[in-house]
Each structure stands twice: as structure tokens, then as C-alpha cells.
Amino acid sequence: MEKITIAIDGFSSTGKSTIAKQLANKLKYIYVDTGAMYRAVTLYAMNHNLISKGQFKKNELINNLNKIHISFKFNSQLGFAEVYLNNMNVEHKIRTIEVSELVSEIAKVSEVRKKLVEQQQEMGKNKGVVMDGRDIGTVVFPNAELKLFMNASVETRAQRRYDELLKRGDKVTFEEILKNVKYRDHVDSTRLDSPLIKAKDAIEIDNSELTLNEQFEKIDKLVQEKL
Ligand code: C5P
Numbered sequence: 001m002e003k004i005t006i007a008i009d010g011f012s013s014t015g016k017s018t019i020a021k022q023l024a025n026k027l028k029y030i031y032v033d034t035g036a037m038y039r040a041v042t043l044y045a046m047n048h049n050l051i052s053k054g055q056f057k058k059n060e061l062i063n064n065l066n067k068i069h070i071s072f073k074f075n076s077q078l079g080f081a082e083v084y085l086n087n088m089n090v091e092h093k094i095r096t097i098e099v100s101e102l103v104s105e106i107a108k109v110s111e112v113r114k115k116l117v118e119q120q121q122e123m124g125k126n127k128g129v130v131m132d133g134r135d136i137g138t139v140v141f142p143n144a145e146l147k148l149f150m151n152a153s154v155e156t157r158a159q160r161r162y163d164e165l166l167k168r169g170d171k172v173t174f175e176e177i178l179k180n181v182k183y184r185d186h187v188d189s190t191r192l193d194s195p196l197i198k199a200k201d202a203i204e205i206d207n208s209e210l211t212l213n214e215q216f217e218k219i220d221k222l223v224q225e226k227l
Pocket of ligand 1: 012013034036038039103104105107132133134135184188
């Protein structure tokens with residue numbers, strides 16, 4: 001069977017990665033979490049004192065981009081690929097609220113985007129890929145056979161993210177998460193380079209009222225129509 005490219009974009013915490021992982025497992029496709037890549041660059045910048053609240057040494061980061069190597073390794077116990085920054089597993093570290101608070105600033109930088117988009121295009125060049133992010137259907141794979149644009153109410157999204165972080169033992173408040181989700185929605189959709197917008201040919205899915213199973217069934221049907 002011909003393989004296709006599935007692009008999943010949308011606002012923060014809309015459950016893009018959950019559905020992308022499920023689809024990739026079912027179709028035996030590669031799954032690429034591009035948000036993890038922007039988060040890994042952010043972690044690098046934090047670890048090298050290039051960014052914190054109130055200061056950002058943007059040019060220094062740009063000059064150091066060639067020292068940032070991001071890769072994915074499949075973890076068979078978890079059933080998905082974890083992200084590595086310069087050969088260190090950073091899957092846990094990149095999901096903290098501290099990284100979430102800085103990542104959208106990093107993602108505005110065109111040089112960062114150029115580097116990561118090239119790597120993403122390389123990873124998906126043979127199709128058979130489910131990729132999620134903010135600009136996959138518009139910039140990374142504008143010719144993807146199936147484009148989805150996920151949405152849900154901001155409160156639903158913040159609640160999901162809050163539950164996720166509490167489960168892993170992070171000390172955060174709901175208000176803090178809600179504020180971060182709103183902030184990232186705003187910065188990601190108003191930046192100059194590759195803003196988050198729905199591609200003209202993307203199918204919008206609002207999953208505020210859908211269970212995971214209902215959502216999967218609906219999307220799986222759309223996929224089957226394309227195969
Ligand atoms: O998907 P996730 O919430 O982990 O993404 C973290 C951040 O990375 C987003 O808020 C956005 O600033 C940036 N991002 C992006 N383009 C992508 C994926 C993520 O700008 N394709």
C-alpha cells in the first residue's frame with residue numbers, strides 16, 4: 001500500500017501527539033513530535049545561559065546552532081520515540097513548565113526554524129510519517145495527503161496539560177498552566193515566521209467533547225479514505 005504523509009497542527013495541548021502516536025502505531029508509520037525539537041533547542045539555550053525570563057542572547061544561540069544535535073530513539077517499552085539532545089535523553093526535561101514558558105520565544109527565531117524544518121523534511125522524505133506541530137501542513141509538508149487542524153477550548157486544553165504534569169509529579173498550578181497555554185497560543189499564532197494558522201486544505205477537529213476513542217475513530221476514517 002502507498003504510504004502517505006499526515007500533518008497534524010493545532011494549538012497547544014490539543015492532544016495532537018496522542019492521536020499522532022496512535023495513528024503511527026496503527027499504520028506502522030514514523031511519528032515525529034516537532035514541538036519536542038523546539039523544546040530541546042530551548043533546553044540547550046537554558047543550559048547554556050542563553051535564555052531566561054527577561055533575557056535572550058539570540059545571536060549567541062544562532063551562532064551555536066551547529067552544536068545542537070537533536071535525534072529520536074524508539075523506546076519499545078513506551079511505544080514511541082524519545083527525544084535526545086546531543087545524545088542525552090531529554091524526554092522528561094523538555095516537558096517542564098520552565099521550558100514551556102520560554103519555547104515560543106525560541107520558536108520565533110527564523111534560523112532555528114530553518115534548521116529544524118530541514119531536519120523534519122529529511123525525516124519525512126519517504127512518506128509514511130505522522131508529524132505534529134504548528135506549521136507542518138503549511139510549511140514543512142504543504143503537499144501532505146492528509147492535514148488535520150486540532151482544536152479544543154482553552155480550559156479543556158489547560159486542564160489536560162495540568163493533569164499530565166501532576167501525574168508526572170511536577171509542582172504546578174492550574175492558573176499557571178492556563179496562562180502559559182494562552183500565552184503560547186498568542187505568540188505562536190502572531191509570530192512573523194511560520195505562524196500557526198490552519199492550512200486551507202486542513203480538516204478541523206474540535207475534540208473538546210470527544211473521548212479519545214471517538215476522536216481516533218473519526219480520524220482513522222479520514223486516513224482510510226486517503227489510503
Ligand atoms: O507541541 P508543543 O506544545 O510541545 O510545542 C512547543 C512549542 O514549540 C510551541 O508552543 C511552539 O512555540 C513551538 N513549535 C513551533 N512549530 C512546530 C512545533 C512547535 O513553533 N512545528
